Amino acid sequence: MVPKDIDIAVDPDFYTMKGDLDPGDFQSDVADFYPTATIRGVDLFPPPVTWMPPNCVFEVDDVLKEWTWREPFDFIHLRMMYGAFDPDGWHQVYKRAYDALAPGGWIEQVEFDIRCHSDDGTLKKDSLLGGWGDMFLRCSARAGLSLTTQETMRGAMEKAGFVDAHEKLYKIPLGPWPKNKILKEAGHLHYAHWNAALEGWAMWLLTHFGEPEPWTTDEVQVYLAKVRLELKNPHTHGWNYGRRVWARKPTEEELMAKREPMSEPYP
Numbered sequence: 001m002v003p004k005d006i007d008i009a010v011d012p013d014f015y016t017m018k019g020d021l022d023p024g025d026f027q028s029d030v031a032d033f034y035p036t037a038t039i040r041g042v043d044l045f046p047p048p049v050t051w052m053p054p055n056c057v058f059e060v061d062d063v064l065k066e067w068t069w070r071e072p073f074d075f076i077h078l079r080m081m082y083g084a085f086d087p088d089g090w091h092q093v094y095k096r097a098y099d100a101l102a103p104g105g106w107i108e109q110v111e112f113d114i115r116c117h118s119d120d121g122t123l124k125k126d127s128l129l130g131g132w133g134d135m136f137l138r139c140s141a142r143a144g145l146s147l148t149t150q151e152t153m154r155g156a157m158e159k160a161g162f163v164d165a166h167e168k169l170y171k172i173p174l175g176p177w178p179k180n181k182i183l184k185e186a187g188h189l190h191y192a193h194w195n196a197a198l199e200g201w202a203m204w205l206l207t208h209f210g211e212p213e214p215w216t217t218d219e220v221q222v223y224l225a226k227v228r229l230e231l232k233n234p235h236t237h238g239w240n241y242g243r244r245v246w247a248r249k250p251t252e253e254e255l256m257a258k259r260e261p262m263s264e265p266y267p
């Protein structure tokens with residue numbers, strides 16, 4: 001959901017996935033699509049790219065710190081930030097996004113559910129992938145950095161003042177098993193994403209909050225090697241839910257209507 005008439009937009013968690021597939025990145029694609037708009041990508045780390053469209057600006061910054069941009073944004077996009085913040089941090093980020101948007105501007109967030117499913121029973125509940133999601137949900141809860149962001153983001157946006165919230169749920173194939181061409185490509189990308197990200201997702205959580213007690217680095221490596229084998233199995237038709245939520249900052253008129261009516265002047 002990118003509005004048609006954006007002049008300035010920000011993605012507060014820029015990152016480019018580099019794997020055997022390089023799908024590009026959100027900001028560059030949006031910058032190409034909206035050549036007259038300025039697109040800002042922000043991350044704690046510099047982007048691993050060698051080229052970017054001229055209307056795309058990357059900044060290394062912490063979105064939990066004060067937002068210093070002065071020009072209001074038309075659109076703010078976040079993706080795959082699950083587990084990045086505790087509930088107070090999330091509230092802060094949505095509040096800052098709210099304040100940084102022009103009235104009537106939109107926020108969009110895309111997150112996925114880490115639990116894996118299959119419709120045909122090929123992903124066994126007692127497999128490592130079958131247990132992956134629930135185990136990491138428990139680890140992240142112990143860490144105070146819940147990975148349930150896809151379930152909480154809509155309410156958290158509304159709490160920060162956003163209105164007119166919409167959401168859409170997708171099934172994202174985990175591997176190129178679907179027959180449909182677009183789903184096959186999505187599955188291929190999602191597999192590459194899992195394969196590249198596994199260690200980053202697992203190492204810190206398991207060595208600090210693993211169960212029944214924190215794991216050693218070697219234990220995590222052995223576990224991940226087995227998970228990789230399961231991921232590669234072409235007979236497993238796994239998928240994850242992905243959720244997209246988009247919501248609007250009230251327009252100037254809506255904000256005016258919400259303000260307290262001025263008291264009557266004395267006669």
Ligand SMILES: C[S@@+](CC[C@H](N)C(=O)[O-])C[C@H]1O[C@@H](n2cnc3c(N)ncnc32)[C@H](O)[C@@H]1O
Nearest residue numbers: 012013014015043044061062063064079080084
């Ligand atoms: C899982 S990656 C997702 C990146 C990208 N949005 C995507 O979908 O490919 C999460 C990113 O959030 C960034 N991040 C985490 N905390 C942040 C913060 N406080 N400020 C800015 N970026 C942050 C991390 O550096 C990392 O690149």
